[in-house]
Amino acid sequence: MRLCKAKASPYIAKYFIIKNHFENYDNFMGKKPTIIFTDDEDTFRNIMAKELSRMGYKVTCCASGAETLKNMQERDFDVVILDITMPGMDGIETLRKIKDLESTTEVIILTGQGTIENAVQAIKSGAYDYLTKPCRLHELDVLLQKALEKRQLQRENAHLKRLVKDAQGTSIMVGNSIAINALYKMIHKVAPSDAIVLIQGESGTGKELIAQIIHQLSTRAHKPFVVVNCATLQETLLESELFGHIKGAFTGATESRIGLFEVADGGTLFLDEIGELTVNTQAKLLRVVQSGEVRRVGDNRIITVDTRILAATNKNLVLEVKNGKFREDLYFRLNVITLSLPSLRERQEDIPILIDHFLDNFCQNTQKKKLLPEAMSVMMQYPWPGNIRELKNTLERLVVLTEGDTISPEDLPDNIRNPLLTSGEIKGAEITLSDIEKKHILKVLHEKQGNKTLTAEALGISLKTLYNKLKAYHIDR
Missing domain, CATH: 1.10.10.60 (Homeodomain-like)
Incomplete structure (x- = not known):
């Protein structure tokens, strides 16, 4: 029994009552969920397309299973609502072919018969759930929400154990210098937006920490924060990590894998050392930045993502562009907002604060060690070419190796006690x-x-x- 226009009205009215209890999907997913609604009856299909669009979904209508599969081969969808009884390829066969695509798209079956046999067959074939026709719109909406939640969890869990940072509490910046206070003010301005942020600074200045803080202060804080170091992966492996791949795309691709852009959907993707990307990968990244669409390696399907990009580099990208090593169009896309991190040499007044902070952290299970004034004076004079990372590693070493409760100048490494003799910046006749x-x-x-x-x-x-x-x-x- 098929739902006609006259029968749709009471169900539509009930939907608007229930709708008030749920968040709008643009807030829940960061974008409109994409739906395929497949039914061979024109009247019913047109009514449902109109109502689903009004409910906040982006709907593509199909009149057959073959048309549904064609659309899914071209673009990724969140949910397919599929009539079970259609001429030619029926709903069950279409469902099986959808699952053969190794898609994470959830499928909801509509059945006019409502028999237990049909429901069991559909669920065994991989359907998320089923509804009998005529269906109440609020029941369909609740079922769609659950299917979307399941899909989102599957996408997040696929790679979270590998590369997603598990932020324990809120990251903080330590320091009270003019440069750090100005930086913090800027972070508070840019964090709530979805703008791309380019973070520049020497190695060890805390670029990843800044990215974490921006994510935690943003509206995406409840979604994944995914980190990828562009300098540590080969080009082919990096493309697979970023965009994903399908089974058989290359030697060793024994199963399909979603990319980090999909994992971070709704959240933030931090591209560390972006200046190390090859020109070929830069071109593919540019397409994602421009369109919000990705293609897995070996696949032609388009996948739409809502991922905020934060990028970091210790290189001068303007000079890299001039030398032909970095695409100018990608640089302009990334250079929406630039945060420049000061080196530790430029914020020496923060060194005592940082030292106290790290000593607190490293001495949590033992009595806190104290830095003698003479040792502090020596550390203040050292240029710290490795910046905060070098300071942190030095203090951890001192806590482990120094006997007693005080750290004297004699306990400090040679390169810190004699910076003019060992520094890479100043030595010999260059003083x-x-x-x-x-x-x-x-x-x-x-x-x-x-x-x-x-x-x-x-x-x-x-x-x-x-x-x-x-x-x-x-x-x-």
């Missing part, structure tokens, strides 16, 4: 009076706890001269 003067000013400034008047007196110069030197050496405090 200049300016280098020595800058380090000495910083040392005295730290000893005087940032008091510029006392610092000028200790250096034997006027306060105006000190300010001029601070400006010349780019010392904020």
Whole structure:
């Protein structure tokens, strides 16, 4: 028995009452769920297409199983609603062929007979569930929500154990310098948007931490935060990781796998060291950035994703573009908002705060070790070419190897105690009076706890001269 226009009205009315209890799907999924509605009867198909569209779904109508399969070979859909009784290829056969595509699309069967045999056969063949016709729209809506939730969980769980960061609590930035405070203000402005953010900075400055904070402060915080390091994977493997692949796409592809863009659907994908991408992969990434559509390796189907991209690099992408190593069009797409992270040399006033923070973390199960003032002075003078990562690793080593509760200058590694002799930046004949003067000013400034008047007196110069030197050496405090 088929639903006609006259019978649709009472079910539509009940739907709008139930609808108030559910969130709009644009909020739930980040985009309109895509539905194929397949039925060979024109009147019923047109009515349901209209009502499903009104309910917030993006609907594609098909009159046969063959037409449904053709659409699914071209594009990825969230759910297929499939009539079980159709001429030619019936619903059960169409369902089986859909499952042969190894698609994660969920299928809901509509049956006019309502027999237990048909329902069992449909579910055994891989259907999510079934409804008898005529169906109430609110019942169909609830079933669609459950099918969408199942599909989303399947997509997230496929790779979460491998590459998704499990953020324990909220990530924080440590520091109180002018540069860090300005950066934090910028992060709070850009985080709520869906804009692409390009994070630039030297290795070890905390680019991934910044990406985590942006994700946690965004409306996508309840969705996956997926990290991929573009520098550690070969080109072919990287494409498979980003976009996924189908079974048999290449040697060793023994099963289909969804890509990280799909895993991060609704959430955030962090592309670390994006400057290491090959030009070929850059072209494929550009297509995703422009259209929000991906194709798995070896597959022609289009998959629509709603994934926010955060990218990071320690390279000068402007120079890379000039040298032909990075696509100019991709650079302009990524360079919507740029965050530049200061090196540790540019925020030396944060070093004592960072040291205290790391010592707290590394001494949680033992008595906290204390850094003697003389050791602190030595660490303040060191240029920290490895930035925060080097500082963190150094302190962890000191906590493990230093005996007693205090850390003295003698406990520090040689490269830190003698930076002018071991630094990659300053050594031998390359040492200049300016280098020595800058380090000495910083040392005295730290000893005087940032008091510029006392610092000028200790250096034997006027306060105006000190300010001029601070400006010349780019010392904020």
